[in-house]
Amino acid sequence: MRFDLPNGSSVQALKDVSLDLKAGELMSVLGPSGCGKTTLLNIVAGFLAPTEGTIELNGNTVEGPGPERGMVFQQGALFEWMSVRDNVSFGPRMKGQKAAEYSQEVDHLLDVVGLQDFKEKAIYELSGGMQQRVALARCLANDPDVILMDEPLGALDALTREKMQGLVLKLWKETGKTIILITHSVEEALLLGERLIVMAPRPGRIHKEYNLPFADMGVGQDLREVKKDPRFGQVREEILSMIWDMEEEIMGRTEGAGA
């Protein structure tokens, strides 16, 4: 993936990124800012066309956005002119389904994410954490094969964030969806990533890959217990120092370029 810049030069945003996801996998992508995480997700979602290479899903090449790949954005991207229920039923309605066909599923999803008392509320009456739950429910109501999450919990406060992490794990186990989650929180990546990709910047590439047990442990268990696991601390330190080194390197490089 290469972007041409207006001044004639170009940026190699991503290079030789090859990934193969199995159905039902939960993969988190971690990396310092500017490593191409969001670019990668946008390509998978079909919002950007790669300059080289292809994305395939179920044997079909991805050429644009589609309902089989659901997105959850950092800040809801909800439609504030619709009620909570209308937001969640947006996907089915766009397919032309009648209220009778989708309402049961929508009600069920709203119950699952804990918004049973807020179904008819307006979006702007909800707190940030609730809005993010609506976004999750909206995505699930459309029954996508893959869910792409772009720092979905990044804008939440620490306490709400922990609760939401548990919810994401629960939904993952219940629905069996394939999930790609982008984050810049190491803890979140470790907790939620069954598979964890650490990316390195300039050009954006896969630096290291982990297979982790914490996501499975976290299902139905207190996430704080998971964090106490000695292996958790160990991997976290390892990844932190890895990213730290990368950041240092970027700083050093820009300073060198400036001198």
Added chain:
Amino acid sequence: MSIFSELFNELLAVLSTLVAAIPYIAGYILLILLFLFIWNLVKRVLTPKSDFGSLKTVTFGDESAVTSNTVASVVSILLIFVLWGAFTGSKLLPGFMHMPGAFTGEGTFVYTATAGDQSDDAEVTFLVFQTGEDVEAPEVELGDGFAKNDSIAIAAYRSELLRVDLNDELGRDEGAVVSHVNGTPIEPGGSVSTEFGQVNMSQKGTLNIVPSTGWQMEPIWLPSPERVWERMGEITTDGFRNFTLAQHLGYSLFRVIVGFLLGALVGIPLGYAMGLSDWFRGWFDPIVEFMRPVPPLALIPLVIIWAGIGEEGKIILLFLAALWIMAIGARAGVSGVRISKVHAAYSLGASKWQIMRYVIIPNSLPEIFTAARVAMGVCWGTVVAAELVAAQKGAGMMIMTASKFQNTDIVIMGIILIGIIGFSIDMLMRQLEKWLVPWKGKG
């Protein structure tokens, strides 16, 4: 060079007017502070509230602690009417609140005529009457001596020249001159103050009786509130220049609404096209950006040349006034849609048409409403101005024609009604906004 000295002189004139106004402004500010003081005393008597705002100790500099004080608003409006009434002698106010009025009723003064070494006193009686009354000069006896008593009727706020010597046995032609008024010597060009006003003497020796005009405004400059109210009743039933008040205002409103709707009908799709297609944006950007800063009033002459002074011309003008505002509002509304919302809708399987219908249009509504509010305000201002220039009916025409006949009461009534309608339009648009786009500013 001369333009600068001219401008400098103009500036000096303006500044001197301003300086002259300073005592009045200071007086008004003192009144404001006086009422503040009174209100603070009243508030102390009332039960003190302990809501969140009143418990704040830091209020100076805290923007949120400053809310519009309703009492101040009410007092300020009342004060305007009280001042208006006081300076026009309104019957709505008790007499003690009136400013000193013009001198009315009968007055007298004594003049001394001198001819050679003989002199004689005579009395002048005058009656000052309200404009519109039918009065004769009071009857007086001629009295003795060679100078005879005189009488005259004078309209309030006016002065009258009086040849007191015309009925005297020894007049100006016989060499007699008026030497004293009320015992005070007077010469041509001089004047004598009296309890009713003053008596001036012209260069030729004629007396000019100037009763005091007091502090009140003459009705032809500022009619009293009840006079304006009465006039409104008259025009509501009998009409002004062949059209009733409702017709005048109704036509103005009709022009505004039709012009605005046409402008919105063309402007909103134009704005959408500019927001959604780079070709359309490139095409219309220069036109819109050029037309936007042209004040609609500057188009009046051209519209009159092209379309005449009838309804058509007015509506074309208002259409143009609304068009650019609406187009720019719609364009901003479309451009303001967050890309993540569009992405989300695409990921949920929406088609282009569905994106337009369910995302772009609702997302642009708040901006369009803001533009509509601005456009309605501009249209209302423009229609009044256009009617001032040329029209057979309409609020602007009404006050312009009235001003040519010095019907100040109609002018003031018209201005108040125009203000009320403009204010109501804005309030209505705000209310509509609250009902129809409750999500405004909450994305």
